[in-house]
Every structure is written in C-alpha cells, then in structure tokens.
Amino acid sequence: MNIWNWVALSGAAVLALIVVGAVRRRAGASASGRRFFRHPTAAPGLFVLTFFVMVALAAPLVAPFQPYEQIDVDHLQNHAPSTRYILGTDPLSRDVWSRLAHGARISLGIGALAMFVAVTIGAAVGATAGYFRRWVDTALMRLVDVGLAMPRIFALLVVVALWDRIAVPVLVLVIGLTGWFATSRLVRAEVLSLREREYVAAARALGARPSRVIVRHVLPNAAAPIIVSAALGIGNVMLLEAGLSFLGMGVPSPAPSWGNMIADGWSKMAVAPWSATFPGLAISLVVMALNAVGDALRDALDPRKEAV
Amino acid sequence: MIVWVVRRVAASIAIVWAVVTLTFFVIHAARGSPFLPESSQSVDPETIVRITNQFGLDRPLWVQYVLYLRNLATGNLGESFALRRPVADALADAIPNTFVLALAALLIDFAVGLALGIYQAVRERSVGDIVLGNIALFVNSMPTFWLGLVLLLVFAQRLHAFPVGGISDPVLCPRLDSAACLGDFVWHLTLPALTLGLVGAAGTARFQRAAMLEVIRQEYVRTARAKGLQERRVLLVHALRNALLPFITLVGLAFPFLLTGAVLVETVYAWPGMGQLAVRAILQRDYYVVTGAALVTSTMVVLGNLIADLLYAVADPRIRVRGAGA
Numbered sequence: 123m124n125i126w127n128w129v130a131l132s133g134a135a136v137l138a139l140i141v142v143g144a145v146r147r148r149a150g151a152s153a154s155g156r157r158f159f160r161h162p163t164a165a166p167g168l169f170v171l172t173f174f175v176m177v178a179l180a181a182p183l184v185a186p187f188q189p190y191e192q193i194d195v196d197h198l199q200n201h202a203p204s205t206r207y208i209l210g211t212d213p214l215s216r217d218v219w220s221r222l223a224h225g226a227r228i229s230l231g232i233g234a235l236a237m238f239v240a241v242t243i244g245a246a247v248g249a250t251a252g253y254f255r256r257w258v259d260t261a262l263m264r265l266v267d268v269g270l271a272m273p274r275i276f277a278l279l280v281v282v283a284l285w286d287r288i289a290v291p292v293l294v295l296v297i298g299l300t301g302w303f304a305t306s307r308l309v310r311a312e313v314l315s316l317r318e319r320e321y322v323a324a325a326r327a328l329g330a331r332p333s334r335v336i337v338r339h340v341l342p343n344a345a346a347p348i349i350v351s352a353a354l355g356i357g358n359v360m361l362l363e364a365g366l367s368f369l370g371m372g373v374p375s376p377a378p379s380w381g382n383m384i385a386d387g388w389s390k391m392a393v394a395p396w397s398a399t400f401p402g403l404a405i406s407l408v409v410m411a412l413n414a415v416g417d418a419l420r421d422a423l424d425p426r427k428e429a430v
Numbered sequence: 431m432i433v434w435v436v437r438r439v440a441a442s443i444a445i446v447w448a449v450v451t452l453t454f455f456v457i458h459a460a461r462g463s464p465f466l467p468e469s470s471q472s473v474d475p476e477t478i479v480r481i482t483n484q485f486g487l488d489r490p491l492w493v494q495y496v497l498y499l500r501n502l503a504t505g506n507l508g509e510s511f512a513l514r515r516p517v518a519d520a521l522a523d524a525i526p527n528t529f530v531l532a533l534a535a536l537l538i539d540f541a542v543g544l545a546l547g548i549y550q551a552v553r554e555r556s557v558g559d560i561v562l563g564n565i566a567l568f569v570n571s572m573p574t575f576w577l578g579l580v581l582l583l584v585f586a587q588r589l590h591a592f593p594v595g596g597i598s599d600p601v602l603c604p605r606l607d608s609a610a611c612l613g614d615f616v617w618h619l620t621l622p623a624l625t626l627g628l629v630g631a632a633g634t635a636r637f638q639r640a641a642m643l644e645v646i647r648q649e650y651v652r653t654a655r656a657k658g659l660q661e662r663r664v665l666l667v668h669a670l671r672n673a674l675l676p677f678i679t680l681v682g683l684a685f686p687f688l689l690t691g692a693v694l695v696e697t698v699y700a701w702p703g704m705g706q707l708a709v710r711a712i713l714q715r716d717y718y719v720v721t722g723a724a725l726v727t728s729t730m731v732v733l734g735n736l737i738a739d740l741l742y743a744v745a746d747p748r749i750r751v752r753g754a755g756a
Binding site: 162163264267268270271272273275276279280281283284285286357361364365368369371381384388391392395398399402405406407409410412413414 | 441444445446448449452453456457459460461560564567568570571572573574575576579580582583587689693694697708709712713715720723724727728731732
C-alpha cells in the first residue's frame with residue numbers, strides 16, 4: 123500500500139461516516155426513521171455497508187495492485203501481512219487486499235443484483251397468487267413448495283453444472299431464479315389480506331385492470347415486508363455465492379470474489395492463514411451489517427413488532 | 431386429523447416426485463456424461479452395457495425417465511458409474527454419517543441457542559444481553575465453511591486437539607466396534623458438529639430471545655408473578671412453554687439449513703456424508719447418485735415440515751381443533 127491508497131481508503135471511511143450522518147439527520151424527520159436509528163446496531167451496520175460499497179466503487183484507488191497481478195511468483199507466495207502488502211499475498215503471489223477490494227465489487231454486486239432478481243420475481247408471483255387466488259394460487263404455491271423442498275445449494279449446484287464456466291451475469295440470474303420462493307410466500311400472505319381492503323374494492327369499482335390494482339394499490343402497501351426480506355436476503359445470497367465459489371462452482375477463478383479467495387487460500391491455510399481468513403472476515407462483517415440493518419428496518423417499517 | 435395427515439403425505443410425495451423429475455432432466459441436460467474419456471477408466475465396458483440396457487441410456491431422454499421411474503418404483507435407485515456400486519448402497523453408507531452430524535449439530539444448536547436466548551431475554555438490555563447479542567449476530571453471519579476452516583486451523587493444525595478431518599482413524603478404527611473407536615468417532619465429530627451447531631445456535635438464540643420477550647409481556651405471566659410464584663417457575667414453566675411454540679418452526683427450518691451447511695462442512699472436514707457424495711456426483715455427472723441424493727434430501731425437508739406441523743398440533747390445542755374440523 124502506498125500513501126495514496128491510504129489516503130483513498132481514509133477518504134472512503136470519512137465519506138461513509140458523512141453519508142451515515144446525513145442519512146441520520148434526514149431520518150430524524152420521520153417516525154420510522156427515528157425508530158430505525160434507535161436500533162443500537164443500525165448506524166454501525168449502515169456505516170460498514172457504506173464503507174464497503176465505497177471500497178468497491180473506488181477499488182482501483184484503494185488497491186495498490188491489479189487483482190490478477192502475480193507480483194513475484196518466485197519470491198512472493200504467501201507473504202505475511204506487511205506495510206507493503208497489508209493483508210499479505212496469496213499462494214499465487216497476488217496481493218490479498220487488492221483482490222479483497224476488487225472482490226467487493228463482485229461479491230456485493232452479486233448479492234444485490236441476485237436479490238433484486240429474486241425479489242422482483244417473488245413479488246410478482248406472490249402478488250399474482252394472492253390477488254387471483256383459486257387455481258392460479260394453487261398452481262403457483264405448489265411450484266413454490268417444490269422450490270422450497272430442495273436445499274438451495276443443492277439446486278444451485280445441479281443448475282450451475284449446466285455450464286462449463288459460468289459467466290457472472292448468468293450466476294446472478296441463476297441465484298436469483300432459485301431464491302424467490304420464500305419471498306413469494308411472504309408477499310402472497312400480505313396480498314391476501316390487502317386485497318380485501320376498501321381502497322382495492324374502490325380501485326376495482328373504478329374499472330382499474332388487475333395489473334394496475336396490483337402494481338399501484340396492493341404492492342406499495344406490502345412494501346415493508348418485501349424490503350426487510352430483501353435486506354436480510356442479500357446477506358444470504360452472499361453466503362451462498364461464497365459457498366458455491368468455495369466448491370469451485372461459483373465465480374470462475376481469476377476473477378476475485380470473496381468466496382473463491384477463501385477457496386484459493388484454503389490449501390495453504392496452515393502456513394498462510396491470512397489469504398483465506400480476511401475474505402471470510404469481510405463476508406462475515408458485511409453480512410452482519412446487512413442483518414443489523416435488516417433488523418432495524420423491520421422495527422422501523424413494522425411498528426406492530428416495535429415492542430420486541 | 432387423519433384426512434389432514436393423508437392429504438399432507440400425498441402432497442409431500444408429489445413434491446418429492448417433482449424435485450426428482452426436475453433434477454433428473456437438469457443433470458441430464460448438463461454438458462458432459464459419466465462415460466466421457468476422462469472418467470471412463472473407472473467404468474468397465476461390461477457395466478456400461480448393463481447400465482445402458484437397464485436404464486435405456488441409448489434411448490431418448492423421456493424413455494430414460496420412464497425407465498428410471500419404473501426402477502424407482504421397485505426400489506432400484508440405479509447404479510453409480512464412478513463408484514461401481516448401487517446408488518442405494520452408496521446412499522445407505524452416507525446417510526447415517528450426515529444424520530449423526532446433523533443430529534449432533536442440532537443438539538448444540540438448540541441447547542446453546544435456547545439457553546442463550548432465554549438468558550438474554552431475562553436480562554434484557556443488560557451488558558450481557560448486548561454483548562451476547564452482538565456475538566450471536568456475528569457468528570450467525572459467518573459462512574459455515576469458513577468458520578469450519580478457522581476452527582480447523584486453530585484446533586487441529588495449531589493446537590493438535592482434534593483431527594483434521596475424516597470420520598474415524600482409518601488405521602486404528604476402520605469400523606465402529608469398540609468403545610475406544612466410539613470415542614475416536616466422537617473426537618472426529620466434535621469440530622464439524624460445532625461448526626454447524628454454533629452458526630445455527632446464534633440464529634436460534636436471536637429467535638428465541640424475541641419469542642421469549644414477547645411472552646414475558648403477556649398478562650398470564652404477570653398473573654403468575656402476582657400469585658407469588660418463584661421467578662424461576664414463572665420463566666421456565668409459564669413463559670417458556672409458550673415461547674417454545676414459534677421454536678417449532680425452527681425445527682422444520684433447521685433441516686434445510688443443516689443439509690445446506692452439511693454440503694460445505696462435509697467438504698471442509700472430509701466427512702463422508704450425503705453432501706460430499708452429492709457434490710462429487712454432480713461434478714462427475716453421476717446421474718443416478720444425483721437424482722438419488724435429490725430424492726433423499728427433498729424427502730428429509732418435506733418430512734421436517736410435516737413433523738413441525740404435527741408438533742404444532744401437539745403443542746397448541748387451538749391448531750389441533752382447527753385441524754380436526756378441516
């Protein structure tokens with residue numbers, strides 16, 4: 123790490139602090155915002171998340187090396203953490219910190235995008251099932267039963283086997299497509315009660331088509347549980363991606379993801395524990411932050427559960 | 431009640447069938463075959479001919495599917511190409527190993543999780559509650575396989591307190607036939623079970639704390655206190671009994687969690703269970719081992735849900751009455 127990397131890194135941390143502070147001031151204006159920040163872990167969680175997002179965005183600035191660069195294959199394998207290589211080097215003589223920073227893009231990106239896919243499908247299926255009921259509901263929910271009966275990593279391994287080397291966008295789609303089942307159940311339950319509300323009857327009486335009623339009147343009122351499950355789900359997806367990559371079936375090797383960094387470092391765990399330890403710590407920290415923010419969001423958006 | 435059980439069992443069978451069907455077609459669509467040159471050394475031509483005839487591997491896929499189902503109906507799960515033995519035998523060897531691992535993990539999960547959750551709820555907002563809560567949140571956020579690697583590094587490689595992997599000492603204890611070997615087995619089991627159990631326990635503790643807090647505020651708890659019962663009795667009898675109800679959902683949810691975790695933890699600890707078998711089979715396109723594993727895992731998940739529903743009926747009379755009426 124040279125001086126400019128340190129400057130960039132501190133910049134990211136300061137910026138993250140400023141962002142959290144600004145969000146906090148904004149949130150103070152609404153009751154749910156105040157409830158959010160009353161949660162003791164909400165602000166630290168938000169800070170950790172913002173910080174890692176900053177690191178991901180500014181990866182070329184905070185990382186002293188290219189993520190693929192094998193600095194010195196003969197002499198720099200498994201170098202212990204030092205001022206120059208702050209997290210050490212891995213068995214292929216690549217700088218662990220540089221890979222961690224660039225890997226944040228892939229790991230956080232997969233987490234967020236795959237969850238977006240999953241939530242979109244889950245909300246659409248759940249709303250359709252809950253709104254139309256009858257055979258539509260039965261058919262879709264039986265499908266969900268099947269999806270939930272397969273342990274997710276098993277389903278993913280079978281599907282990923284369809285490709286020799288899976289491209290990251292495909293991986294995102296596959297993870298998203300196997301992850302919407304629980305969300306759809308949640309949304310369906312919510313929609314089942316919302317569809318009986320008077321404003322829905324009013325919208326229907328005014329001649330609104332079902333798609334309009336669902337998108338404009340029903341789903342916005344079911345937003346709270348969807349948002350909470352999405353926040354908690356991103357962490358889950360990140361753990362899943364890590365597991366897949368660890369088994370060698372996730373993000374293909376030279377590209378850095380936190381999961382395949384653990385896989386790369388595993389074989390030399392005894393002599394060079396840093397190359398597998400730090401990516402694992404990074405995953406744990408980010409997932410913890412996501413869980414903390416998710417819990418706080420639940421309290422903020424669902425006042426009924428405020429007491430707990 | 432009987433009608434309900436019959437209906438649930440029928441639905442469960444349909445779900446398992448659907449999972450097996452999906453798995454069958456997807457794994458057959460995957461590129462590569464078990465007979466490609468790189469793996470063909472392990473399959474002798476005679477076996478290929480026999481399996482080809484038995485499962486119609488030279489016929490269209492849907493014919494193969496019908497043949498597979500017909501074999502399944504007679505209890506024949508097919509043959510493993512790579513292992514050169516019936517799938518049923520391979521599964522029969524692997525399932526008890528995963529089952530013991532999952533059971534041990536479940537015990538750690540529920541014992542530690544319940545105790546922590548109750549303690550935290552009773553001491554709500556004390557230093558202990560906050561510290562334990564944050565530790566639980568952190569542990570619950572760890573990738574299970576990574577925690578496994580860390581425990582392995584610390585306790586097996588640095589401290590030499592536990593073996594680095596496997597299910598028993600292959601030289602001294604090839605099979606479980608003496609007390610010493612049972613000890614050896616437990617010694618091998620400790621780290622994998624702790625890995626799976628601790629991550630689960632952290633989640634259980636968070637869940638149980640919330641459930642307990644909800645119950646403690648109920649009026650019947652106040653009543654119990656008001657009539658002068660000991661605090662211990664109020665908490666453990668009046669509150670806990672009701673706080674355990676949502677806990678039953680966790681029992682059902684624990685199955686998929688443990689199976690998922692087991693896939694990775696078994697790889698880390700070279701534990702010869704279902705997870706390891708399935709991962710290897712998927713990589714080698716060992717079709718019938720994959721579908722067999724899908725059959726077993728989905729049956730376990732569905733059974734877990736069924737058991738959770740039945741436990742609900744036992745624990746909560748209100749559900750029993752409704753179930754009988756339906």
